[in-house]
Amino acid sequence: MPIWVLITITAAFSQNIRSSLQKYLKGRMGTTGATFVRFGFGLPVAAILYALLRYYGHYGPAFSQPFLFWVFVAAISQIVAQALLVHLFSYRNFAVGTAYSRTEPAQAALFGILFLGESLGFGGAVAVILTVFGVMLISLARSSFSIGGLVTGLLTRTAGIGLASGLFFGIAAVAYRAASTSLHASLPAPDYLIQASFTLLCAITIQTIVMMVWMALRERDEFLAVARAWKPAALVGLVGALTSFGWFAAMTLQQAALVKALGQVEMLFVFGSTVLIFREKIAKREILGCLFIVAGILVLLLSR
Numbered sequence: 001m002p003i004w005v006l007i008t009i010t011a012a013f014s015q016n017i018r019s020s021l022q023k024y025l026k027g028r029m030g031t032t033g034a035t036f037v038r039f040g041f042g043l044p045v046a047a048i049l050y051a052l053l054r055y056y057g058h059y060g061p062a063f064s065q066p067f068l069f070w071v072f073v074a075a076i077s078q079i080v081a082q083a084l085l086v087h088l089f090s091y092r093n094f095a096v097g098t099a100y101s102r103t104e105p106a107q108a109a110l111f112g113i114l115f116l117g118e119s120l121g122f123g124g125a126v127a128v129i130l131t132v133f134g135v136m137l138i139s140l141a142r143s144s145f146s147i148g149g150l151v152t153g154l155l156t157r158t159a160g161i162g163l164a165s166g167l168f169f170g171i172a173a174v175a176y177r178a179a180s181t182s183l184h185a186s187l188p189a190p191d192y193l194i195q196a197s198f199t200l201l202c203a204i205t206i207q208t209i210v211m212m213v214w215m216a217l218r219e220r221d222e223f224l225a226v227a228r229a230w231k232p233a234a235l236v237g238l239v240g241a242l243t244s245f246g247w248f249a250a251m252t253l254q255q256a257a258l259v260k261a262l263g264q265v266e267m268l269f270v271f272g273s274t275v276l277i278f279r280e281k282i283a284k285r286e287i288l289g290c291l292f293i294v295a296g297i298l299v300l301l302l303s304r
Contacts, residue, residue, distance in 0.1 A: 011246030029225035041237020062186035074175035081168035100162030107170030109257035123303020134292030173256035196248035
């Protein structure tokens with residue numbers, strides 16, 4: 001099994017843990033604070049990770065104009081995408097918007113073709129379509145919307161916000177891959193670990209600074225809320241930084257669209273927890289969505 005597959009599955013699993021921790025923090029601080037801890041408390045983890053890799057003999061990459069451009073685009077796009085996704089929850093019919101936000105792998109595929117000249121191949125394209133459709137089914141499983149309603153609701157404000165969120169998530173994914181792979185030129189040989197680590201450190205530094213400036217100007221009370229919950233916040237930072245490192249490493253080795261398509265396996269982990277731990281029932285549409293995701297993953301793995 002290719003190493004990028006193992007890294008992606010691990011990252012998807014840890015992302016589920018990080019999301020659960022952030023939901024816990026959401027009750028102790030605002031949305032901005034709960035988002036900030038992912039970056040602010042993750043920055044020391046990213047720095048330590050990079051320092052350890054350098055200590056154990058990995059050659060350090062150098063800054064370049066392409067790298068700085070792509071990492072800045074990726075960092076800002078990720079913040080915008082997350083903000084749009086959170087904004088969806090202020091709408092009553094946010095289920096449709098959330099479903100559209102899950103088009104990230106498909107949009108990442110488009111940007112990979114346009115900006116990086118990548119090609120998914122037939123198997124990769126089928127895998128992206130199946131996994132995206134599966135996740136959209138799950139997103140709508142507990143709402144009154146149908147697949148027909150999903151199509152007819154394409155021009156609604158909620159759908160637009162969801163698509164915009166998926167758009168920026170897709171841009172971020174492709175930009176992170178472009179930033180990481182651009183570091184090849186400054187290394188004696190490709191080294192996906194140091195490339196991912198260096199990209200993570202630079203991106204999370206940008207995001208921490210941007211979030212701190214925003215909080216200082218608009219939401220100063222969030223600093224106090226974050227300080228009061230520093231222990232769980234530190235755990236979110238740790239898990240979040242390691243998760244991002246996994247995503248970046250996988251996207252250094254493989255196209256962002258395929259990594260994100262395989263990353264939809266996270267939904268299977270979520271449903272495993274729902275059924276086995278919380279003993280909750282799942283809807284028929286959720287089961288069907290899971291089957292589409294599994295089918296997409298199998299197609300992806302068999303075509304590589």
